[in-house]
Amino acid sequence: MTIKFSNAYLENLYVSKPVKSKPVYSKEVILQFKKTVLKIEQAENSHQLRQFRSLNFEALKGDKKGLYSVRVNKQYRLEFRLENDQITLVEIVLIEELSKHYE
Numbered sequence: 001m002t003i004k005f006s007n008a009y010l011e012n013l014y015v016s017k018p019v020k021s022k023p024v025y026s027k028e029v030i031l032q033f034k035k036t037v038l039k040i041e042q043a044e045n046s047h048q049l050r051q052f053r054s055l056n057f058e059a060l061k062g063d064k065k066g067l068y069s070v071r072v073n074k075q076y077r078l079e080f081r082l083e084n085d086q087i088t089l090v091e092i093v094l095i096e097e098l099s100k101h102y103e
Contacts, residue, residue: 003041005095025076025098032072033098040070040093046082067096075100 005011012019013030014037025033036055043049046068049057055070060079069077081094 001040001043001045001093003037003093003095007095007097010095010098029073029076029098033076033078036070036072036078037095040078040080072098 005014009019009024010033013025014034023030039052039055040049043052046057049055049070052070056077057068057070059065060067060069064079067079067081069079071077076098078095079097079099081096083094
């Protein structure tokens with residue numbers, strides 16, 4: 001799947017660019033975040049993501065309707081949108097946020 005970021009800070013973390021401010025996430029969370037994005041990137045489509053039970057792929061509800069999430073660890077989840085490119089029929093993941101799940 002193709003990965004795009006709507007959050008420049010998360011994109012910089014993923015490509016290992018230096019960030020100007022104090023890190024928001026611990027090194028462990030950043031490492032798990034990168035591993036999770038890599039799994040998403042390697043999947044051919046959202047149906048394959050469902051096969052990774054540890055990711056807990058799900059559609060969000062309420063004010064986050066239209067977003068999907070996967071688990072990064074017990075505390076964090078990665079929130080994103082799925083878009084279909086009509087020409088190449090590729091699902092595009094647009095990463096929105098890395099949030100604490102229970103806050």
